[in-house]
Amino acid sequence: MPICQSVSVPEAPSCNNAQLELQINPSFAYKYLESETKTMLSPDFSQFTLFHLFLKSCLSFLEYQMETLTSPQQQSSGPITRGCQWFKALPNQFCDKTMEIVRKTKKLGQDDPRRIVHSLKVGLALTLVSLFYYFKPLYDGFGDSAMWAVLTVVVVLEFSVGATLGKGFNRMLATFVAGGLGVGAHCLATLAGRKGEPILIATFVFIIAVIMTFMRFFPKMKARYDYGLLIFILTFCLVSVSGYRDDQVLKMAHERFSTILVGSCASLIVCICVCPVWIGEDLHNSVATNMEKLGNFFQAFGDEYFEVSEEHDQSSENNKSYLQGYRSVLTSKSSEETMANFARWEPGHGPFGYRHPWKMYLKIGNLTRDCAYKVEALNNYLNCKIQTPVEIRGKIQGQCKRVSLECSRALKEMASTFRKMVRTRSAIVHIDSSKEAAEELKTLLRTNLWEEADLLEIIPAASVASLLLEIIECIEKISEAVNELAKAAAFRNGNATVLPEQPDSIHQGEVQNDSNTAMPVPHVAIIVAE
């Protein structure tokens, strides 16, 4: 803030009004100051950019405060009045602001208590590593370079084990290789004599920086080794350039590597031993949750579209939230990809073995998203302008609701067994019933049941029906992908309790795959007993 004040008010050769406006309206103030400083300062570009930067941030902050603290009524009055009102309201607004921050903090912690644990873990790891400074025997081993260990902990210790392992491994390997290369470059450069050395070193640094920076653009490199390439450039410069002033290059390279090893190990130990957060588990749950969200939509859709529950009671409120849940699925691609990248760094843990097929999660994710796009289209018909009259909709109500409900059951069943890592084909039962209902729906549509009605009014309901038919295929694809994954990841077989249900099924073969019975038996529902 001192920068703004020292430049603005005292030296501004303008009238009182402009000064007042300056204090009240930061946006105006900025433009005013910018023009003032442009004429005042020498045209040193870097200085101006920096100054500009500080100014901009100060004013953004001020403006933000003003926007949040002044009410719309106040903004219509004069600048002096507004200033006074703003100043008067400050203590109250400050209290409100503090309360809001406390509330947000509490919510953030409640939403995911692992965040609090992670913060404590970072504190713990840093305190542990700084012991190197306090105990003389430890300090004597590393000396001032012990600081690199602290630095490493701050940078490497991430929220999840996968991210920490990835970063730690990248940092260690890159430091090791680049350190060695740096020492080599230094030795080579000393051969060129005192005058040739800096030129040779500078050339090396330039070449390595250019190559490594370009390598960071390769998508595969970016996904897994981005941080490593950065540290490679860093360490190489550090070791080779320092060599010009300090002849103990080897010692330095060794110190840097060993301190980074200590820091990385401390981070890894704290990350893995104290309430570890496995990102692979998060990915697994997120994929299951996405399926569940689609299932929730289908559960609520039938009632909502055919307007069964007219009264706004608790269940209707539930429906509303169910119907909106799928929206987060639409944009989940990038977060899933990030999670899968990190998950590949994680060693086997719990039910997730070594070389767990994380890539297949992306396939299921993509299929779920394709289904979500169709759900988006379906959702549009809920709020469509041209709506099919209720009595016409009523004619396909039964079948549509059955399809929707069976889709919901299939998705939820899949999500639940997938989450538990059980390998069953129990969702097939629901997919089959939805197919049966779909066939009935098709037959119904073929009978020209709306002959007397206006085609334009029929279209929405007919589109809904046809979308539901397509969605069944989508869900079948998801089910196949889930089965593939279950096979590849060797999910355990569910203890299938076989209950006879409908003797007139048409898909007995598929359901019976697990039990391998040769005789045709009645249609079954498989209940998984954990």
Add this chain to the structure above:
Amino acid sequence: MPICQSVSVPEAPSCNNAQLELQINPSFAYKYLESETKTMLSPDFSQFTLFHLFLKSCLSFLEYQMETLTSPQQQSSGPITRGCQWFKALPNQFCDKTMEIVRKTKKLGQDDPRRIVHSLKVGLALTLVSLFYYFKPLYDGFGDSAMWAVLTVVVVLEFSVGATLGKGFNRMLATFVAGGLGVGAHCLATLAGRKGEPILIATFVFIIAVIMTFMRFFPKMKARYDYGLLIFILTFCLVSVSGYRDDQVLKMAHERFSTILVGSCASLIVCICVCPVWIGEDLHNSVATNMEKLGNFFQAFGDEYFEVSEEHDQSSENNKSYLQGYRSVLTSKSSEETMANFARWEPGHGPFGYRHPWKMYLKIGNLTRDCAYKVEALNNYLNCKIQTPVEIRGKIQGQCKRVSLECSRALKEMASTFRKMVRTRSAIVHIDSSKEAAEELKTLLRTNLWEEADLLEIIPAASVASLLLEIIECIEKISEAVNELAKAAAFRNGNATVLPEQPDSIHQGEVQNDSNTAMPVPHVAIIVAE
């Protein structure tokens, strides 16, 4: 690699076969080694984790090489034969591999030459900053801390100006504040005597680390100040902890801040002065390109759905690529948000002034994506199983194609004027014509023109028609958002050349907004003359 070898073969108490398998099949080798080492090593967890890490990476690399270098036929033969074949094929495969990398590198550079420029810029900045080490007068000013300047350049210099400014500013501010706080903490701790000092410092470090780490979870903080908070923890630890061994804390804090200032300034100067990449410009272009992609889809859709071009000529190939372009729009959300976050750091440049409304780009982006979801639904009907017979489709062909074509024109017109930052309402003309065609289509649908046909077969074509009607609304919303942005960002007014076109328009008022004429004039097409 030495780790694997020293542990595995000599000490493994197993038969020859297992050893061979070990050399050929890394996955088996890993499981074998894991069980061996678990029994062999003391249960020191950290050691095992690290060992595991190195082992895993070595084996992943081996396995990757095996997978890429051995053909499927080879994989069916015995392990020894496979090994020999693999070894023989090595030189050839190496050549192929090298050629592939060269080809990929060339493509990466051709796709976006700015990548090459950026790599050269990083090399340049690093070489410049390392001059501090070579010239004695400069070195004497900073001493060994000059290394922090090199380090800063490596970390801060990013591809775009926005990202570099954001990181540089975060780093400078955080170092300044945390350095001051660190010195304060050190002074406070010395009051507690030699024994109390480390305890007090450790407590401070713990508290600061916990609070700052938790603050990184706030979404707003994460978006803009994540890096700053990290550097805050880092610098605070560095200064306060070092103070225990080195009494010149103030000097150290000052040195660290000044070297980081030098490094950040060098990065900023190189980033801004040498072929700057403005991320705001990228965002602007990406939003325009997304609109264009949807426009391309609609241009190709009419012909594709009503199968005009049966022969597979050049234009049909073009159509195929046009029809797939929209898919990247579906998943553009996260990249747009990142770009908008960085763009807000950039000072005014070219046509983008100070406080350019970057947030409004996100709104346009969201509306474009909503439209893309509908396009996805439309695209599904191109490959639908149940297809409306051609003769039935023919009845709505004219109107549907007109709607699609006018939508395409509207989107392309918007994209083109938006890209040039011209404020016109010329797209309205096309939206209006598409509305006219839509009205005709509605009337046509109301006349029950498919009375004799099977409803199930009608549904796809009817759904396409109804989707097209909805899409017009979508495009209108995009157009409104674009106009809002044009107003907020003060796009320049297009020199509208007014050409009389169709005297029977129904939306004269909207088109005439800019010229403010009170008299009704004929429907116009506005051509923007740059």
